[in-house]
Each structure stands twice: as C-alpha cells, then as structure tokens.
Amino acid sequence: MKREAIWFGLEVVYLVQDNFKIKKVDAHSTTINILDLYAILDIETTGGQFNEEGITEIAIYKFDGHEIIDQFISLVNPEIPIQPFVVKLTGINNIMLRSAPKFFEVAKRIIEMTQDCIIVAHNASFDYRILRTEFRRLGYTFEAKTLCTVELAKVLMPEQTSFSLGKLVRALGIPMADRHRASGDAMATVKLFKMLLDKDLEKVIVKELIQSEVIKGIAPKLLDLVENLPSRTGVYYIHREDGTIIYIGKSRNIKKRLNQHFTGTSNKCKKIQLEVFAVTFEETGSELIALLKESQEIKINQPLYNRSQRKNIFPWALYSQADRKGYLNLALQKTDRRKKELTVFSNFQEGKNALLQIALRYKLCAKLIGLDTSKTSCFQFASKQCDGACIGEVSNENYNIRVQQFISEILFENKNMILMDKGRNINERSAVVIENGVYIGYTFYDLNYQIRNIEILKNILIPMESNRDSRTIIQNHLRKSNFLKVLEF
Numbered sequence: 001m002k003r004e005a006i007w008f009g010l011e012v013v014y015l016v017q018d019n020f021k022i023k024k025v026d027a028h029s030t031t032i033n034i035l036d037l038y039a040i041l042d043i044e045t046t047g048g049q050f051n052e053e054g055i056t057e058i059a060i061y062k063f064d065g066h067e068i069i070d071q072f073i074s075l076v077n078p079e080i081p082i083q084p085f086v087v088k089l090t091g092i093n094n095i096m097l098r099s100a101p102k103f104f105e106v107a108k109r110i111i112e113m114t115q116d117c118i119i120v121a122h123n124a125s126f127d128y129r130i131l132r133t134e135f136r137r138l139g140y141t142f143e144a145k146t147l148c149t150v151e152l153a154k155v156l157m158p159e160q161t162s163f164s165l166g167k168l169v170r171a172l173g174i175p176m177a178d179r180h181r182a183s184g185d186a187m188a189t190v191k192l193f194k195m196l197l198d199k200d201l202e203k204v205i206v207k208e209l210i211q212s213e214v215i216k217g218i219a220p221k222l223l224d225l226v227e228n229l230p231s232r233t234g235v236y237y238i239h240r241e242d243g244t245i246i247y248i249g250k251s252r253n254i255k256k257r258l259n260q261h262f263t264g265t266s267n268k269c270k271k272i273q274l275e276v277f278a279v280t281f282e283e284t285g286s287e288l289i290a291l292l293k294e295s296q297e298i299k300i301n302q303p304l305y306n307r308s309q310r311k312n313i314f315p316w317a318l319y320s321q322a323d324r325k326g327y328l329n330l331a332l333q334k335t336d337r338r339k340k341e342l343t344v345f346s347n348f349q350e351g352k353n354a355l356l357q358i359a360l361r362y363k364l365c366a367k368l369i370g371l372d373t374s375k376t377s378c379f380q381f382a383s384k385q386c387d388g389a390c391i392g393e394v395s396n397e398n399y400n401i402r403v404q405q406f407i408s409e410i411l412f413e414n415k416n417m418i419l420m421d422k423g424r425n426i427n428e429r430s431a432v433v434i435e436n437g438v439y440i441g442y443t444f445y446d447l448n449y450q451i452r453n454i455e456i457l458k459n460i461l462i463p464m465e466s467n468r469d470s471r472t473i474i475q476n477h478l479r480k481s482n483f484l485k486v487l488e489f
Helices: 001-009 011-016 084-090 103-114 124-137 149-156 166-172 182-197 206-212 220-227 252-262 267-275 285-300 348-362 395-411 454-459 468-480
Strands: 022-026 031-033 035-046 055-063 066-075 119-123 146-148 235-239 245-251 276-284 314-324 326-332 342-346 417-422 427-435 438-446 485-488
Touching: 011 149, 035 103, 035 182, 035 314, 055 084, 055 103, 055 182, 066 103, 066 182, 066 245, 103 119, 103 124, 119 182, 124 146, 124 252, 124 267, 149 182, 166 182, 166 252, 166 314, 182 267, 182 342, 220 252, 235 252, 235 285, 235 468, 245 285, 252 267, 252 276, 285 417, 285 427, 285 438, 285 468, 314 348, 326 348, 342 348, 342 468, 348 395, 348 468, 427 454, 438 468
Parallel strands: 035 119, 119 146
Antiparallel strands: 022 031, 035 055, 055 066, 235 245, 235 276, 314 326, 314 342, 417 427, 417 485, 427 438
C-alpha cells in the first residue's frame, strides 16, 4: 500500500505514533510502562547565523496521548542580542530577557521534561537542532527520538494547501493564542498532534510499536493491565505479544468492561485471558462515536475473537405501508432484504420497546403501529394518548404527517446534519457529520472555537465508511435523541 510505504519511509513516525497507554508486568509484578510519552515543544530563538542562534523562550508540554500531564514554560537569556525582525515577530526583546534564567539554569528541567519522551514539534528538525546545539555548548550530548507534525500532517491531511502552523490550525478550526510565542505555538501543536493521532484507523503504528517493545519472558498480569485504564467511554483493543489485535470492543466504562473480559468464564474470555499481552484504548466521550469506530475498525482489522458479521445481524425490522383507509401503518416484522426497512433491531423485544417510545413521542396510534390488536379503539385512546386515528376521529392526512415526521427523522435521506455530542473532556465537543443523507465521518473540536460552517468541520473530519451497520447505529441514536444538539445545514 502507498500509505504503508509512506509510514515506513518515515522512521520516526513508524516508531512513535501512538496515543495509547500500554502496560506490561514481569514475574515479580513490577509494572513497566512501555508507553512512549511525548514532549511537545516549541522554541523561540534570537535568529542569526546557522548554529549560532540562542534560545529566547521554550515551552514543553508532556503529553501521554490523552492529556497534558506536566508543563514547563520559560523565557531564556540567550546572552546574545536578538535580531530586530525576531523582536517584531515575537514581541520578545533584549530588555525582557535580562532577568530571565540562562540556558544552563533551565537545562536540568528540560532534561526532566524530555527524558524517555518522544520530542514532537512543528518542524521538529529545527527545534531538535537548537536544543542539541545549546546542550553541546554545555558539554552534554542531548539525544531523543523526534516526530515532526509537519511531516505527519502531509501524510494524514494531504488535501491541506499549507502546512505552516498558523495556516494549518486556522484551517482545522484549532483555537490559537500567542502566535509566535513558545507557549501558544506549543499548545496549538498539542491540539494538532491529538487530531493527527485520531486519523490512524488501521492502527498500523500501535501494532508495530507493541511488537518492537516486547521483552521476552515477561508475562502480563491481568489486574495490572486494567489498573490504569479509564472508567470512561471509548474503544479498547486487546493485543497479542506480536501486536496483533485479537479483540476490539466499546464501552461507556472501559475499565469495567475489561475487568469483565478478564474475569469471565466463557470460552472466548478464557482464550483472551491466555493470549492478551497489552491493552490499548481511545477515549471518545460520545457513545455514538465509540459504536461507529468499533464497527468500522472490526471490519478493517478483523480481530480473531470478534464475531464475524452475520448475514442478518438485525433479524427484526420496522416497515411502513398505507392501509385501505389511507393511514400509514408501522409494522415490526422479520427482516426482509427485498423490502426497504425504516430501521432494524437485534431482537423482537428491542423493536417493541422502540415502538412504544415512537408512539409516545410522535403521538401515534398503538393499533396502527401493531401494538394493539383490538377491533375497536386502541388501549391508548382511553388515556388520551391516542387522538382516535384507530376509529377514524383523525383524518389520515393529519395522522400521516406525524408518521412522515418520524420516517423523515429516522431515515435522514438527503439530509445534511451535524450530530453534536460530548467530547473527550469538558473543553471539547464531538460532531458526527451526515451529508446528503450519507454518514461521512466524525471529529472533535474545542469549545473555544465556534463552528460556523460545514467546511471547517470537513477539514478536521476523520473520514468513515457509510454502510448498513453505520446507518443503523446512527438511526438508533436518532430514535433515542441522545445528543446535545442536532444541526441541519
């Protein structure tokens, strides 16, 4: 594959692109964390001749793939004058730096922040070169793995017209403060990197990372594998020792669900318990996105212990047709591929419960949706929940408007919709995008940024496949109205 060739042609990307927490434990139960943390940084310099620049400001955010866990921001006295164009660009001048610490005074903290981390930066070769130059002046050899978000963005977002940090984050709707200051640029890089990590649906990198980090003779202890997993909504991946994904699942409580796998007594649970070496996860915040990711990634990765898609995984379906009096009836029946269903269900009881909710929400007659077989008025008529369509007291035209409203909302044919929901933290929202009735993907965006048009969402969209399963998942959530907001555009 062309994409694989690009991945593996970028040695650093191949080694480090991973936003998952992975735990391994030796025979003495000493926990070894094989997660490569990220030191996402930005450096401002004096400008000047190559390898003669000095650092004027540095910002480092230690990032575990999910959140910032430490940070260091400081002005630095470079002990040489700042070039005038740099002063104009950054606003940092020589007077500001007179009382700032010199590099040797912050060097220890920089090492603490970057030790055992992958250095991530926008144009990483520049920042890495500057750091190595400063440490070399102190007689210290500074070495680290690096990852460049410019190169990664070119692979994962080739449609972008510019890969400069300012233009890229603007196109992606990432809020940015203090442009050309270390803290502002580094924070924007954190948000960009987090977005880029979401793009790897095939999980090529995490599989290879686990394989490359295997320490022979270490047996995983199931309790320790679960220990640091979150009790939040997302998708989890169970790996063998060679990195192969053997099971993908979703849960509103990842930690609780993995505990069930590791304490279960079914044949599948026992096999997983024997073969598991590592557990990785991705938080989604939104249960809908977790369901959509799980469905697509099972198809892509085909894990051994996920049940293969059966020909008829939803054996019950809801159909509509007009009766002899012109009333639109809803009928729960066995799925028939020759007919166009409105929505589908995994069992009869689920369908019946859904019909009850539909009747209440849209004020539909229990008799006309198949929940009442009486020959006179339906049981809801006496309690005023039905306005008499079953006995002709409401015209078919008026009644059918409500049925059509339900059909229109559940099918979302030819509609342009954004289903907005919770994000992965309190500062974020998620969005599932439907264009012309087709599910095209999802994204996360910062609450500080107001989404004004669909084109901005498309720039940061994680493309997904539209198929019968994804349509059914979205329909079920639309039916339950489990969203913060539904926008049509």
